[in-house]
Structures are given as C-alpha cells and as structure tokens.
Amino acid sequence: MSHDAAPNLDFAGTTPYEDYVQADVLTHLQHPLSEDPGEMVFLVTTQVMELWFTVLVHEWETASRALREDRVPVALDALARSARELEALNASWKPLGQLTPAQFNAYRGALGEGSGFQSAMYRRMEFLLGEKSASMLVPHRGAPRVHAELEKALQEPSLYDEVLRLLARRGLPVPEEVLVRDLSLKYEPSEAVEAVWAGVYRSADQSSELVRLGEALTDVGELVWRWRNDHLVATRRAMGAKAGTGGSAGVTWLEKRARKNVFPELWTARSHV
Numbered sequence: 001m002s003h004d005a006a007p008n009l010d011f012a013g014t015t016p017y018e019d020y021v022q023a024d025v026l027t028h029l030q031h032p033l034s035e036d037p038g039e040m041v042f043l044v045t046t047q048v049m050e051l052w053f054t055v056l057v058h059e060w061e062t063a064s065r066a067l068r069e070d071r072v073p074v075a076l077d078a079l080a081r082s083a084r085e086l087e088a089l090n091a092s093w094k095p096l097g098q099l100t101p102a103q104f105n106a107y108r109g110a111l112g113e114g115s116g117f118q119s120a121m122y123r124r125m126e127f128l129l130g131e132k133s134a135s136m137l138v139p140h141r142g143a144p145r146v147h148a149e150l151e152k153a154l155q156e157p158s159l160y161d162e163v164l165r166l167l168a169r170r171g172l173p174v175p176e177e178v179l180v181r182d183l184s185l186k187y188e189p190s191e192a193v194e195a196v197w198a199g200v201y202r203s204a205d206q207s208s209e210l211v212r213l214g215e216a217l218t219d220v221g222e223l224v225w226r227w228r229n230d231h232l233v234a235t236r237r238a239m240g241a242k243a244g245t246g247g248s249a250g251v252t253w254l255e256k257r258a259r260k261n262v263f264p265e266l267w268t269a270r271s272h273v
C-alpha cells in the first residue's frame with residue numbers, strides 16, 4: 001500500500017465503524033420534549049453522563065472481581081482508569097453549569113416528573129460504592145431488566161465490601177460483623193475499620209499495595225463528591241430553592257446528599273495518622 005492510500009469507501013453493507021459503534025442508533029436517540037433549542041444539550045449531557053455511569057459501573061465491577069481474586073494490581077488499574085473517567089464525567093457539567101432559571105424554565109415544564117433521581121445506572125454506582133438502598137428499586141418496578149440488575153447489585157458485595165474482605169485476608173483486624181454484614185443495607189462506618197486504615201496509612205512504606213489501594217479509592221471518593229457538588233451548584237443556579245421535578249425539596253435535599261463521602265473511614269482515618 002502506498003503512503004498516500006486513501007481510506008476505503010466501498011462497503012457492501014453498513015460500514016465496519018457503524019457495525020462497531022452503532023452511531024446511527026446512538027445519534028437518533030435524541031427526542032426533545034419542547035421547542036426550546038437549549039433542551040438538546042440538556043438531553044445529550046444527561047445521555048453522555050448515563051454512558052459514563054455505565055463505564056464506571058464496568059470499571060468498579062472489574063475492580064471488585066479482581067480484589068475478590070486477590071489481583072490487586074488489576075483492581076488498581078481499573079480504579080485509576082475510573083478516576084480519569086470521573087474527571088471526564090465531571091467536565092461534562094460545563095455546558096449546563098451556568099443555566100439561568102429562565103433558560104431552564106424554557107423546557108423544565110416539559111420534563112414533567114422526570115428526574116435524574118430515577119437513573120438506575122446512578123443507583124448501580126451508588127450500590128457499588130456501598131450506598132445500598134432497597135427503596136431505590138421501587139421506581140423501577142415497571143422495568144423488569146433494570147429492576148433485576150439493580151436487585152442483583154443490591155445483594156452483591158460492594159466494591160468497598162471487597163476491599164474490607166481483602167484487608168481481612170491480609171491479616172488486618174476488620175471486625176467479623178463488618179465482614180458478615182447484611183450486604184443489602186447501606187454500609188455504616190466502623191471505628192475498627194477506621195483504625196485499620198489509620199494503621200495502613202501509618203506504614204513507613206507509602207507505596208505499599210494497601211496504601212496505593214487506599215489512595216485509589218480516595219481519588220474515586222473525591223471525584224464522586226465533586227460530581228455531587230457540581231450537580232448541586234448547577235441546580236442552585238438553574239432553579240434556586242424550587243421543588244425538584246422528581247418531587248424532592250430540591251436544593252436542600254441535594255445538599256444533604258452531597259455532604260456525604262463514600263468510603264467513610266478513608267476520610268476519617270486521616271485524623272489518626
């Protein structure tokens with residue numbers, strides 16, 4: 001083939017690109033509900049975020065499986081990828097971050113009761129991070145596949161459960177009640193686990209596998225916290241203190257959710273190192 005060979009133009013059916021990417025499907029899934037030209041970017045940003053949620057769930061499931069099999073480097077790679085993906089997810093707030101209330105109102109009414117609160121993939125992420133909640137399945141009763149996936153994720157160990165089991169296998173004193181906890185309930189912070197992390201972080205070897213694991217999880221926790229706070233500030237700008245389309249009190253409800261940190265002991269242990 002010569003240097004200046006042009007790309008192939010001749011395909012019998014659809015292009016191999018199309019067969020792989022399904023761009024034709026993906027770029028025809030945009031059905032705005034209003035006439036407002038600003039609605040398109042709201043819809044596409046939401047769809048883009050759903051795709052990133054899907055990637056993040058994939059990475060954290062990969063990391064969970066690797067931890068279960070004691071393959072920590074594989075888990076570290078997946079967590080490092082997920083941190084960069086979270087940065088890309090968070091950067092996608094840019095087009096929506098400065099909406100004025102009038103701009104948002106131009107299509108807000110068309111959303112009816114629709115709200116990101118009803119995102120099943122976001123709940124899968126939260127479940128993997130340890131924030132289990134059976135009541136978050138209720139909105140999805142009418143969608144069998146989504147409901148089944150969420151139910152499975154509710155019952156399975158979270159990424160953090162797998163981390164704590166690994167720490168226990170490494171001989172660290174993770175209490176039995178944490179290891180045999182009811183996996184379908186929200187993870188509650190434990191002082192003994194906080195002491196375990198403080199011990200890990202006191203280690204002379206700051207590049208040990210467990211310190212690196214702690215830091216990879218902390219990166220994820222920080223970026224999840226940033227997503228929640230960017231969402232909160234975007235909401236404050238776009239709608240002030242109005243009630244949400246999903247029926248919550250809006251900003252005050254989101255403030256409460258955004259105050260929390262995932263992997264709680266990784267944050268509190270730092271005071272004891």
Ligand code: HEM
Binds near residue numbers: 050099116234239244
């Ligand atoms: C400026 C645009 C946005 C505003 C004003 C806004 C507003 C809100 C409000 C008020 C809530 C609370 C629930 C409710 O009553 O509706 C909420 C929840 C939520 N929104 Fe948004 N939102 C915006 C954009 C987005 C986007 C682009 C996504 C991406 C998927 C998203 C995902 C979520 C999620 C996952 C929740 C549930 C949070 C939780 O359970 O802690 N939001 N949003």
